[in-house]
Every structure is written in C-alpha cells, then in structure tokens.
Amino acid sequence: MAAPETDPDPAPEQTFIEHLTELRNRLLRAVAAILIVFLALIPFATDLYAWLAEPLLSRLPAGGQLVAIEVAGPFLTPLKLAFFTALMVTMPFSLYQAWAFVAPALYRNEKQLAIPLLVSSTLLFYLGCAFAYYLVMPVVFGFLASITPDGVAMMTDIGRYLDFVLMLFFAFGMCFEVPVATVIVVATGWLDVGALKRSRPYVIVGAFVVGAIVTPPDVLSQVMLAVPMCLLYELGIVAATALVRRREAQAGH
Template sequence: MTNTILPPPKPHADTEVDSLTGWMSHLVELRERLVKSALAVLVVFLVLLYWRNDIFTMFSKPMIDSLPEGARMISTEVTSNFFVPLKFVLWVSFVLALPVVLHQVWAFVAPGLYQHEKRLVIPIIASSYVLFLIGSTFAYLFVFPTVFKFMAALTPLGVEMATDIDNYLGFGLTMFLAFGLTFEVPVVVIVLVRLGIVTLPQLRSARPYVIVGAFIVAAVVTPPDVASQLLLAVPLVLLYEVGLFFARWVTPKEASTGLSVE
C-alpha cells in the first residue's frame, strides 16, 4: 500500500471563519437596529404629517410676532410652501423618536460593555436627551423673541422686514442645535472627570479659556448682534460651572489613567 501524505491542516481556518461569521452577525444586527430606528422616525413623521402647517406656524410664531403690523413671512421658491414645513416636521419627528433610536444604539453596544460602564451610559444618555430638549426650548422661548425684536428695531426706515421661510428654517434649526448642544456641557464635564481624562483642578484652571471660547463660539454660531451672543455665551459659561459643581461627587477612573481628584 502506498502511504498518502495529507497536507497539514490550516491552523487558523476555523478562527477566520468564526471571525467572519461574527462580523456578519454584527452587520446584520446593525442593519436591523437601523431599520427599527428609521421606522420609529417614520411612524412619528406620518402621525405629524397632517398637522405640518400648524406645527410650522407654531415654530414661526416668534418671528411673526416681531414683524411690523401687516407684514408676513414670504416664500421665494415655488416648492418652499410644501417642502419647508415637511422638513421641519421631519426634524421634530427625529427628536421625538430619538429615545427609540438611542435605545437601539444602546441595545447594539451594550453586550460589549462592562457592568460599571452600563451603569454610566444609561444616565448619560437620558440626561443628554433631556438637556438637549431644555436647550432647544430655551432657544425658542427666549432667544428667538429677543433676536427677532432686536433685528426688527434695527430695520431702516422705508425697508420692509420680510423673512423667507426657507432661511428661517435654516436659522431655527441652527439655533436649536447650538443651544441644545450647549446644554450638554455639564454632561461632557462629568464624563471627562469620570473617565479620568482630565482632573477637576485642571478644569477649574481652564475657566478663563472656557469664557473666551464661549464668546468665540457664540460669535460664530449666532447672528451678529450682542443680544444673541450673550444669550449663548453666558449659559455656556454657567453650565460649565454647573458641570464643575456636580463633578465634585464623581469618582475618576483611577485604575486606567492614574488621575485623581484633589
């Protein structure tokens, strides 16, 4: 009999197959999570679609109230009357469905987290969402009326103040994002201290830079008037102080960084 010499087995073949299978399962799960998130936004959008004009009217009320008597907003594009309210309703739908979207993100990443990381992530996500809503509400109730009345007062004699609804939508969404993210500052400060990236004394010593940076950000993001810049810069500085206040009770992650709160 002739002895047949078999080739040696590939030592990493099974490992590579398992790795590929693992990646594919993650991609499939990611696709399912994205589909569920998109469906949540779509359901809210379809519910609000019928009231799109009423919702946009509520959104534009601060501007309309600041216009001179008899003046109205204008639409310079043929399709703006239809698409602008639609875009805003889509934005509102995403914000309202954001808890479902964040839940899908959490369900995807949670299996790879340690137990202490899970206890940290849930309060961060919940507080971030609530603070974003508070920041957007602050912009709508206080910033919008102040800015629009200030701009109306500066309108030259003989010039009619009439804002295009598409430009107003861009301005409003920018302000919502700016103030919504500004109100996230306490969460950012607490997370930085908790992860040991910076220490509380380092954050306190950075106050002068934060104040200067707040006014620079306000000058870039807001319209070129003092009122709106102050309405963004002052809360930004105050919220930084709020973050420092609550960070005093946060224990930094000393094991991995070696940093500690003095």
Template sequence: MTEEVKSGFVAHLIELRDRLIKSLLSILVIFIGLIYFANDIYTFVAAPLVAHLPSTATMIATDVTAPFFAPFKLTLFVALFAAIPWILHQIWGFIAPGLYQHEKKMLIPILASSIILFYSGIAFCYFVVLPIILGFFTSVGPQMMTLAPDISSYLGFVLKLFFAFGIAFEIPVAIMLLCWSGATTTQSLKEKRPYIVVGVFVVAMFLTPPDVLSQTLLALPMLLLFELGLILAKFYTAKPQQESKE
C-alpha cells in the first residue's frame, strides 16, 4: 500500500469519525433541549392508552426508578428520531464525493423520501394503529379485572411498534435502490409477489408484539408500500454507468 493510498484511507477514517461525532452531538443537543419536557412527552405518547382506560384506572410503576427513567428513555429516543435528518445528511456528505453527478441526482429524492416515509410510519402507528390495538386490548379482558398498565412495559411496547412501522415504511425506498443497483427488477418482484406476501406477514410477526391484530395492521401497509415501490422503481431502473471524462 503506497503512502498516498494510506493517507487517503486515514483521511476517510478521520472524516467518518468527525461525522459520527457530529451525529452524536446532534442527538445530545436535542436531548438536552427536550429533557425538561420529558414528562409531557411521555404523557403525549401515553395518551392513546389513557383514552381507553376506565375512569378509575391509572398507569402504574412497578419499579421505584421507573417514574424517572421511563420518560428519560423516551426523550432519548425522541431526540434520536428528531436527529435522523441531520444524521442522514452526515451520511450523505460522506458518500456523496464518491458518486457521479447523475447518481447524486437520483439518490437525493430517495434520501428525502426515506426521511418522510420514516416519520410517516411513526405517525401512522401513533394516530391509527395504537388507538385500534389499545382499544381492542382494553376491551377484551374479564370484567372483574382492573387494568393498570406499567409505564415501562408500555414504553417498550410503543417503541417497538414505532421502530417497526418506521422501518416498514421504507419498503418503497428499498425497492427503488435494489432496482437502481441492478440487484433485481420490477418484473422479477412481480413474479415473486406470492412469496413476498407470505414473507411480509412473517416479518410483521417478528417486528410486532405477539398478536394477530398488530401483525395485520403492519403487514397490510407493507403490502401497499410494496406495490407503491414497484410503481416508483420504474424510474430507477439500472442503467450502464456513464463515467465523466476529465
């Protein structure tokens, strides 16, 4: 390995380190700005559950430290979610110099779409899925049972759903990238549609809590997003690379 190659490799490592530090600092700054509102944030996230609780029931904390750490943990994840556009900007800044001009023009819309779709998945989960799931679970128990959900257990349940729906809504982006890179084609994906339908339900089973309702509410949007990805992927078919002459 020549000295020039070594120096270039070290420069890339230094740039990667700097961008990782910037990403972590952005999460820290947002977290510090939100920590004062930690309890309010948890109240907002718990609202879909509280709306379905009986008037005499409340949420409980089975751990002495839970009233502090549950809102603290949630605020940290909120800071992470809020920093995603900046983190993706840092990733783009690292890989963009190695791309051709036509590749940049094609990938910028995909990058923007991935951010919008991720937030859309979380919003869909909060405003549509959670009220349906929680309304169902709070209405099927025995009448002699007093429902008192634990704040830490509820937080883990909600965060798992948020991640599942945020990632699942990235399906159109994944399909476009696969077709653009030449790894597959829209025709090939259409031919494998029956297997993909089965695979979607299997993935939903692992990403959601162990109940059929959550799995179905995740699998159906995934199938719709798969069809949307097939439509959009027509504009991202693999083409021979056109290297610019210098």
C-alpha cells in the first residue's frame, strides 16, 4: 500500500527576496489586467450605468428619474462603475495569480481541494450577483416605488444608487459562498457533517437575520435572500459528505 503524499511538491528553495519579487510580479500582473479592462470599459461607462439603472428606472412612476447631486457625479459615477466592473471581470485572473503564488507551498491533497473551491467560489459569487440583479433588484425597487408617499417624487442620486447596488451585489455574492464555507469547515476538521446537520435550525434563523439586515424592510426581499442561503447550505452539506466519503475511500486503499 502506497503511503499518502503529505509533503509539498518538490520545488527549488527560494530566498526571501525571491519570494517578495514573485509576489510583486503577481500583484503587478493582477493590477495591469484590472487597468487594461478598466481602460477598455471607459468608452462604455455610461452604457454600463444605463444597464445597471434599468431595474430602478423601469419601476419609477411617470416623471421619476435619477439625479446627480454632486457636480462631477455624471462623470465620476460611471467611471466608478467601470472600475468595479473591471474588478469583477478580472477576478478569475487575480485569483489565479494568488493561487500561483501560494501553490508551491501546498501539499498535493490541498491542491486537489483548493482548485475546485477557487473555481466554485468564483462562479457562486457571479451567480449571487446575477441573482441580485435579475430577481432581487426588481422586487426591491418595485417595493420602494410602491411605498413612496403621495406628492413625493422618487429621484435617487446616481452615486448613492450605485453604492446601494454594489452593496447588494457584494452581500448576495458573499451569501452564495455558503457551500464553499461549509466544505472548508469540514475539510479543515472544525466541524463534521453531523454537526452541520444539527445546526440547520440556527442556520435558518441566521439566514433570515442576514436577509433582514442586507435587504430593504419587506418580507419578500428577505425571503429571496434567506431561502437560497438555506438551499445552498444543504448543497454544502452534500458536497462535504461527498468529500468525507472520498477521503475514507482513499484511506481504505
């Protein structure tokens, strides 16, 4: 029976200066990718903002519109959106640079686990942002428009609208990372699958608390965040169970 590999893959020893040089090069590559995409998106910045504003504008009453309170708002706000879009687009490349820097120090079995986690975490974050844009934002803005008092014109500042949408994207993107977090706590031995199953009632309550904090104060928006979190928690339990069974099968050989 072959002994399991527990040592990192053999690689030439590097000095501290060489590690710093490699880290600098990885960071420069990530920053360069962000800047290149950002510069490419600048001509389309206003179109990006129009796309982002559509869920709100389509639900405003007649005469409702976005306004720019700050003098430079019409210029700076689309640029800010273009920059954050560049961050999102280049996220896989930036994560790859981080992975390439730390991979030589990882054990082989850690590499086998880390690659699927990196890929799935990126996809889940994108999925959370898409869920927020296509499903949650129409409900949220429809609710906010419906409760606007008579005689009050709903005209939101473009900068504050962007901040609100980015907060929603980040909140839903991070909440969709629940399966990855679940697998990590099992893989590192912090909890076992049985403990995760026993924690279901607390997770359900916590999901609704998080939903109440990061969404507007209507029940539907809260449910639209809490229910996916609970379902993703169950998906994480399934993935963690498969991981445990795989490890047991490998240990039996």
